[in-house]
Amino acid sequence: MPEDRAPTRIQKKNRAAILDAALNVFSAHGFRGATVDQIAAEAGLSKPNLLYYFPSKEAIHTALLSGLLDTWLAPLHDLDAQGDPMEEILAYIQRKLEMSRDLPRESRLFANELVQGAPRIHDSLSNDLKALVDEKTAILSDWMDQGRIARLHPYHLIFSIWALTQHYADFDVQVRAILGDEDPYEGAEPFVDTLYRKLLTP
Amino acid sequence: MPEDRAPTRIQKKNRAAILDAALNVFSAHGFRGATVDQIAAEAGLSKPNLLYYFPSKEAIHTALLSGLLDTWLAPLHDLDAQGDPMEEILAYIQRKLEMSRDLPRESRLFANELVQGAPRIHDSLSNDLKALVDEKTAILSDWMDQGRIARLHPYHLIFSIWALTQHYADFDVQVRAILGDEDPYEGAEPFVDTLYRKLLTP
DNA sequence: TCTTGATTTGACCATCTGGTCAAACTCACG
DNA sequence: CGTGAGTTTGACCAGATGGTCAAATCAAGA
Numbered sequence: 001m002p003e004d005r006a007p008t009r010i011q012k013k014n015r016a017a018i019l020d021a022a023l024n025v026f027s028a029h030g031f032r033g034a035t036v037d038q039i040a041a042e043a044g045l046s047k048p049n050l051l052y053y054f055p056s057k058e059a060i061h062t063a064l065l066s067g068l069l070d071t072w073l074a075p076l077h078d079l080d081a082q083g084d085p086m087e088e089i090l091a092y093i094q095r096k097l098e099m100s101r102d103l104p105r106e107s108r109l110f111a112n113e114l115v116q117g118a119p120r121i122h123d124s125l126s127n128d129l130k131a132l133v134d135e136k137t138a139i140l141s142d143w144m145d146q147g148r149i150a151r152l153h154p155y156h157l158i159f160s161i162w163a164l165t166q167h168y169a170d171f172d173v174q175v176r177a178i179l180g181d182e183d184p185y186e187g188a189e190p191f192v193d194t195l196y197r198k199l200l201t202p
Numbered sequence: 203m204p205e206d207r208a209p210t211r212i213q214k215k216n217r218a219a220i221l222d223a224a225l226n227v228f229s230a231h232g233f234r235g236a237t238v239d240q241i242a243a244e245a246g247l248s249k250p251n252l253l254y255y256f257p258s259k260e261a262i263h264t265a266l267l268s269g270l271l272d273t274w275l276a277p278l279h280d281l282d283a284q285g286d287p288m289e290e291i292l293a294y295i296q297r298k299l300e301m302s303r304d305l306p307r308e309s310r311l312f313a314n315e316l317v318q319g320a321p322r323i324h325d326s327l328s329n330d331l332k333a334l335v336d337e338k339t340a341i342l343s344d345w346m347d348q349g350r351i352a353r354l355h356p357y358h359l360i361f362s363i364w365a366l367t368q369h370y371a372d373f374d375v376q377v378r379a380i381l382g383d384e385d386p387y388e389g390a391e392p393f394v395d396t397l398y399r400k401l402l403t404p
Numbered sequence: 405t406c407t408t409g410a411t412t413t414g415a416c417c418a419t420c421t422g423g424t425c426a427a428a429c430t431c432a433c434g
Numbered sequence: 435c436g437t438g439a440g441t442t443t444g445a446c447c448a449g450a451t452g453g454t455c456a457a458a459t460c461a462a463g464a
Contacts, residue, residue: 002409010411029318033234036451045412046412048414048453057451111373114373114376118375156393164366168361177328177332178331178360179357203440203441210440248444250442257423
């Protein structure tokens, strides 16, 4: 496939269909558990046709992960040092919870990768992710120094937010097995709000 | 292999070696990502020899999961209605955190299974797990009714404990990518302790 | 319309993988 | 020892899977 020319109408459509199908399949079965045939079928293409757009299974996976990393980190990016600390953090948590609800496939894609040792995104973690987290924990530390929120280990505060919010997407089956018909997010939202309000109040 | 007779010395040794090797491999690569050859090699056996002890890859996985489920739920089982609420809950959290630290392979084994929709343990979730959680949330609700701990959604309280504690085992790579040399559990322990103390104080 | 590059496909291949089997070997016990 | 049950293995198989390729089909601009 010509890489240098501007993408044609068909290229755009098929590339998008492949990535969407791949997101379905990779997030549900992990990298190894996904098959190219399955992705191709879900995208409405034959396997050789799919491999006309991406050189390999690995390439699809990589394209997905790097394409979604920004989306995934956007909520933290928006945490604003100028805003009110409690409002900023609660809004961040709110956004993360919404992402869990609205983009569960993305959450599980990353979860699959991380739980297996992140063989394909190890670098992004130690570089991009670490840099962003360092930047934002510095803000949290400032707020703590100023006595505007309770003093806590800022890294673990971030971890707790990730753990709590992504749990609902990543372990959805377990949550639903226990809650039955109840909508997980209806209870989760006030719960995490209360939790962090209590935790962060100095 | 003779199933009915009492297991010989060799059977005990090899079955144990296989299950240990399988725990390594399944927890690191998921069911589909694990190969029988890999498990056999790690157990120090040839593939046909391994299949002399377990009829199939699936059987090893099932044996592992059901054998470990009790271990995994033991900390919650120990939550005692007669004890002091705050102490009981904090002790439960402590036990869960220790399990994350000491049995990360087991945590990741379950995480792998859950994130992919728990195709092989769906029943255990809706039966055993749900029953246990229902029993223990009833205790939590009583404590809340008596005003001994803050009123919260009891299911989400449990979820939050699972999420927070298992996060350190399941997403170990991510945690370490951010913390660098710092021991995750050194910071995690006081953090979760503070968190739940603040959250549960009425 | 015609041409050329873009797109699609059927047939094919090499490798991996779960699993089988008969034959060989080893161990415990009378 | 000897013997029968328990254990191990090399050779093998069928199906799945990632990937290739030449040929056929299609789309759009000149």
